Amino acid sequence: MKKKISPLYWVAVLLFLVLTVGPFVWAFSISVTPEYEMFKNTMNMFPKEITWDNYLALFDSVSQQHIRLFRGLENSLKAVACTLVIGIPVAAITAYTLSRMEFKGKKIIKNAILITMVIPVFATIIPLYRMFSAMQMLNSTFWLSMVYASSFLPMSIWLMDNYFSTVPRELEEAALVDGCGRLRIFFRIILPVSYPIICASMLIMFLSAWSQFQIPLILASNIDTKPVSIVASEFMTKDTVLYGITAAAGMLIILPPAVAALVFRKLLVRGMTGGSIKG
Amino acid sequence: MGVLVFYPTIMTFSYSLKEMKLTSPEDTDFVGLSNYADVLTSDSFQYSLQNTLFLLAVVVVLTTVLGFGVALLLNVDTKISGLLMALAILPWALPPIVNGIIWRFIFHPGYGFMNKLLIGLHITDEPVMWLTDRWLLLLIVAIVVAWRSIPFCAIVCLSGLHAIPEELYEAARIDGGNRIAVFRYITAPLMMPFIGIGITSASITAINIFDEIVALAGYKDLGKNLLIESYLTTFSFLDFGRGSALTYVIMLMAAVLGIFYLKSLNREVEF
Numbered sequence: 114m115k116k117k118i119s120p121l122y123w124v125a126v127l128l129f130l131v132l133t134v135g136p137f138v139w140a141f142s143i144s145v146t147p148e149y150e151m152f153k154n155t156m157n158m159f160p161k162e163i164t165w166d167n168y169l170a171l172f173d174s175v176s177q178q179h180i181r182l183f184r185g186l187e188n189s190l191k192a193v194a195c196t197l198v199i200g201i202p203v204a205a206i207t208a209y210t211l212s213r214m215e216f217k218g219k220k221i222i223k224n225a226i227l228i229t230m231v232i233p234v235f236a237t238i239i240p241l242y243r244m245f246s247a248m249q250m251l252n253s254t255f256w257l258s259m260v261y262a263s264s265f266l267p268m269s270i271w272l273m274d275n276y277f278s279t280v281p282r283e284l285e286e287a288a289l290v291d292g293c294g295r296l297r298i299f300f301r302i303i304l305p306v307s308y309p310i311i312c313a314s315m316l317i318m319f320l321s322a323w324s325q326f327q328i329p330l331i332l333a334s335n336i337d338t339k340p341v342s343i344v345a346s347e348f349m350t351k352d353t354v355l356y357g358i359t360a361a362a363g364m365l366i367i368l369p370p371a372v373a374a375l376v377f378r379k380l381l382v383r384g385m386t387g388g389s390i391k392g
Numbered sequence: 393m394g395v396l397v398f399y400p401t402i403m404t405f406s407y408s409l410k411e412m413k414l415t416s417p418e419d420t421d422f423v424g425l426s427n428y429a430d431v432l433t434s435d436s437f438q439y440s441l442q443n444t445l446f447l448l449a450v451v452v453v454l455t456t457v458l459g460f461g462v463a464l465l466l467n468v469d470t471k472i473s474g475l476l477m478a479l480a481i482l483p484w485a486l487p488p489i490v491n492g493i494i495w496r497f498i499f500h501p502g503y504g505f506m507n508k509l510l511i512g513l514h515i516t517d518e519p520v521m522w523l524t525d526r527w528l529l530l531l532i533v534a535i536v537v538a539w540r541s542i543p544f545c546a547i548v549c550l551s552g553l554h555a556i557p558e559e560l561y562e563a564a565r566i567d568g569g570n571r572i573a574v575f576r577y578i579t580a581p582l583m584m585p586f587i588g589i590g591i592t593s594a595s596i597t598a599i600n601i602f603d604e605i606v607a608l609a610g611y612k613d614l615g616k617n618l619l620i621e622s623y624l625t626t627f628s629f630l631d632f633g634r635g636s637a638l639t640y641v642i643m644l645m646a647a648v649l650g651i652f653y654l655k656s657l658n659r660e661v662e663f
């Protein structure tokens with residue numbers, strides 16, 4: 114039953130649009146404002162002239178900013194890929210085991226996994242730092258990704274576990290009778306029907322890993338491993354004068370997660386309403 | 393996971409009971425709770441605690457109220473609701489550090505949007521220094537953090553709104569209930585579990601604010617919360633013992649909220 118839409122709705126929509134899109138628009142406008150116009154004391158909200166210099170500088174393969182930014186992007190992508198490769202299979206298999214098999218201590222394991230969802234990263238970072246530095250594991254993409262994966266795993270496991278428990282058991286029982294092994298059941302029956310939640314988990318893991326700042330700041334701040342989030346913060350502090358470039362770099366950093374979120378928003382909502390959190 | 397989560401969590405506790413400064417590495421005596429005593433009585437802890445609590449209160453209120461509001465907005469079925477949904481998710485996908493940077497452009501005293509707006513409208517002649525006053529800075533940090541945590545709250549609330557059966561509303565209409573009564577007796581009580589999830593996840597986010605403060609205020613004393621304080625104690629002053637004790641204080645706060653969170657996640661909602 115459709116209700117009549119009141120003018121109040123449109124007022125709310127307008128307000129919502131201004132508050133949600135506004136900050137992006139403003140940051141974009143800064144990124145195309147010529148440096149000389151930025152500090153002119155004008156009432157103009159937006160620049161009279163548009164310049165793409167900041168973007169050109171970032172894409173100019175010899176500029177300092179280009180090298181730093183793209184190094185960061187590359188490092189971030191590597192860490193994200195590594196995290197997904199480690200995290201998703203482990204999460205899927207653990208969740209399947211927890212939802213289908215009966216064994217001693219299952220409840221304890223399940224609760225332990227849930228509890229780690231609320232342990233803040235900071236509670237583990239000091240010993241991790243000492244451990245990593247003692248064993249030369251600092252500034253390694255692999256170990257950084259291991260830390261990411263282990264901190265995102267509980268949520269993925271929880272999401273998948275919820276989903277698997279809605280898959281009817283009859284499917285598997287029929288296969289068991291036909292002589293299928295557990296592993297084959299998992300690959301042939303469970304995975305094909307649960308691809309939505311697997312994709313949703315991958316997306317959430319991707320977005321969370323892309324956003325990390327604190328963990329790599331402590332564990333991987335080397336030029337070869339530091340992610341783009343740290344590079345962005347350095348643009349802010351080291352190049353205090355170059356606001357335009359910082360804004361342009363910010364826009365480029367937002368692009369991958371924003372596109373992912375827009376394209377896969379249905380999956381994301383499904384994943385999030387599974388009750389997920391993002392730290 | 394055991395090695396990377398549980399073991400370090402326990403180790404942090406053991407560090408917190410020891411004298412442990414990287415500036416004097418040989419000296420790692422067991423000192424009992426004295427790190428905790430030092431931390432809890434220091435002025436700088438009190439200061440950061442106040443900041444954390446302020447951020448917590450403002451972020452939770454803003455996130456929950458506006459998140460619920462956005463959910464109501466998204467729940468109206470119109471031609472543009474798909475587009476609105478897409479836009480609503482965007483802030484959630486942003487890296488928090490970039491979120492802080494974007495908002496810094498808005499509150500920058502010189503070319504920031506807010507000052508241009510205020511001066512343009514002749515509300516003020518002098519640019520407002522948004523980020524140099526303690527409470528104003530914290531308020532802005534809270535708004536910025538709430539901005540990125542609203543989407544999650546909104547989507548949780550929206551899934552709650554979808555779950556309320558239409559028959560309940562029809563029954564209320566037949567009984568002559570007006571909008572306010574419907575909201576008061578049907579929507580609000582049935583939404584409580586979902587709002588519970590929103591509140592607790594917002595509070596966990598609020599306790600763990602780090603990136604936005606770094607982007608908006610730097611590692612300075614003015615806007616520091618407990619997490620920044622702990623980071624500075626550990627990695628700038630290299631006092632691992634006190635840093636660990638501070639971390640445990642933060643973790644206890646988060647754990648209390650976390651238990652509520654797990655409870656609200658696991659509660660089955662029945663109609």
